[in-house]
Amino acid sequence: MDHGAPIVRDAFGISGLDFNLSNVLMILVTSTIVFILAVVFSRNLQQKPKGLQNFMEWIVDLVKNMINSTMSWKEGKQFLPLGLTLIFYIFIGNVLGIMFMVVYDGELWWKSPTADASITLTLAVLVVLLSHYYGLKMKGTGEYLKGYVRPVPFLLPLKIIEEFANTLTLGMRLYGNMFAGEVLLTLLVGVMASGFLGFVGGLIPTLAWQGFKLFISGIQAFIFVMLTMVYLSHKVSKDH
Amino acid sequence: MFDPSYLVLNAGMGLALGDMIVQLIAFLILIALVTKFAWRPLMNVMENRENHIANEIDQAENNRKESERLLKEAQDELKNTRQSASKIIEDAKLTAQNQQDSILEEARQEALRLKENARTEIEQEIDKAVKQLQDQVATLSVQIASKVIEKELSADEQDELIKEYLNKVGENK
Numbered sequence: 001m002d003h004g005a006p007i008v009r010d011a012f013g014i015s016g017l018d019f020n021l022s023n024v025l026m027i028l029v030t031s032t033i034v035f036i037l038a039v040v041f042s043r044n045l046q047q048k049p050k051g052l053q054n055f056m057e058w059i060v061d062l063v064k065n066m067i068n069s070t071m072s073w074k075e076g077k078q079f080l081p082l083g084l085t086l087i088f089y090i091f092i093g094n095v096l097g098i099m100f101m102v103v104y105d106g107e108l109w110w111k112s113p114t115a116d117a118s119i120t121l122t123l124a125v126l127v128v129l130l131s132h133y134y135g136l137k138m139k140g141t142g143e144y145l146k147g148y149v150r151p152v153p154f155l156l157p158l159k160i161i162e163e164f165a166n167t168l169t170l171g172m173r174l175y176g177n178m179f180a181g182e183v184l185l186t187l188l189v190g191v192m193a194s195g196f197l198g199f200v201g202g203l204i205p206t207l208a209w210q211g212f213k214l215f216i217s218g219i220q221a222f223i224f225v226m227l228t229m230v231y232l233s234h235k236v237s238k239d240h
Numbered sequence: 241m242f243d244p245s246y247l248v249l250n251a252g253m254g255l256a257l258g259d260m261i262v263q264l265i266a267f268l269i270l271i272a273l274v275t276k277f278a279w280r281p282l283m284n285v286m287e288n289r290e291n292h293i294a295n296e297i298d299q300a301e302n303n304r305k306e307s308e309r310l311l312k313e314a315q316d317e318l319k320n321t322r323q324s325a326s327k328i329i330e331d332a333k334l335t336a337q338n339q340q341d342s343i344l345e346e347a348r349q350e351a352l353r354l355k356e357n358a359r360t361e362i363e364q365e366i367d368k369a370v371k372q373l374q375d376q377v378a379t380l381s382v383q384i385a386s387k388v389i390e391k392e393l394s395a396d397e398q399d400e401l402i403k404e405y406l407n408k409v410g411e412n413k
Contacts, residue, residue, distance in 0.1 A: 007256070018256040018257055018259075019256060019258035019259060023259040024262050027259075027262055028266065031266045031267070031270045034274065035274055035277075038274045039278050042277070042282050046285070049285075057282070057286060060286065082271060084274075085271045085279075088274075113263075116259065118255045118263065119260075122259075122260045123263070
């Protein structure tokens with residue numbers, strides 16, 4: 001039950017540069033799976049879609065609708081690849097922790113990469129930075145800065161706080177959900193491993209929780225991308 | 241069993257800068273690769289299909305208009321043809337009537353002409369016959385007279401006698 005993390009501190013002699021090797025592993029695994037799935041699902045593209053292509057087009061339409069509900073398609077078209085990659089990456093990352101966890105030599109190696117605050121916050125920071133970048137690029141510096149004193153100038157401090165709050169909540173929401181899910185799953189599996197009675201008693205709750213976690217994985221991926229589009233639209237759209 | 245310490249351990253303890261860098265780089269590379277190999281082709285196909293469908297709809301609309309136009313044209317054509325056909329029939333009837341009239345007229349005139357010819361011929365024949373008869377009668381009467389009278393007459397007396405008889409014949413006639 002008790003396990004640590006394979007952490008390398010101060011790598012390459014640089015102070016503060018810590019690596020959690022399990023995170024690094026899971027990031028690479030998730031990225032690879034996403035890449036392979038996306039490429040395999042997008043093979044043999046045809047005008048008349050069938051099978052996997054239909055599924056992919058359903059996801060594309062899902063993200064497209066998210067973008068359309070927050071900003072005009074003309075402005076939002078460029079965010080479609082970002083949204084698609086995010087929703088795939090987060091969903092796959094979430095799901096990877098459901099099936100099993102691998103503890104090797106007392107250290108947890110296989111888990112959801114999204115059950116770690118470093119990773120979710122990195123994604124959140126990336127999204128917020130992108131929103132600022134596109135805000136500057138598409139509206140110009142003046143218009144971008146005016147966004148902070150609109151509708152009334154005294155909201156400026158709140159607006160600045162909002163940027164950090166957005167980043168933090170976006171990352172922490174995903175992290176919290178996934179981490180809580182893994183903790184409960186670890187507990188349930190612990191109960192099941194404790195003996196025959198524990199196995200019988202823990203089987204149903206474990207299965208139920210795994211199913212529920214699958215649902216949460218989808219919902220959280222959806223929410224993350226949806227909020228990404230909302231934040232982007234706040235910075236990018238002219239009517240805000 | 242419910243030892244909260246491993247929860248903290250599981251969290252990986254705060255933020256690891258290395259992880260963040262790895263995550264950032266990995267995610268950016270992932271976006272680039274997946275966009276190039278999956279999203280771009282997928283979006284292109286969807287866009288192409290959209291255009292294709294729009295084109296097909298436009299084309300169908302055009303075809304419908306075209307066929308409507310052609311139908312109208314054909315109907316007009318049919319109407320014109322009917323009109324000209326009835327006109328031709330009318331003309332033919334008229335021509336036939338005229339021809340009939342003229343043929344009848346010709347026939348009538350031909351008949352008249354034939355009748356006239358016949359009449360003149362008959363009259364000529366009659367004249368000829370009368371003349372022949374007169375000549376024969378003259379000769380016969382001379383022979384009869386010479387036989388009856390049995391006397392020589394001078395040529396002058398003979399002529400006078402003949403004329404006298406002839407006049408008598410003419411009066412009898």
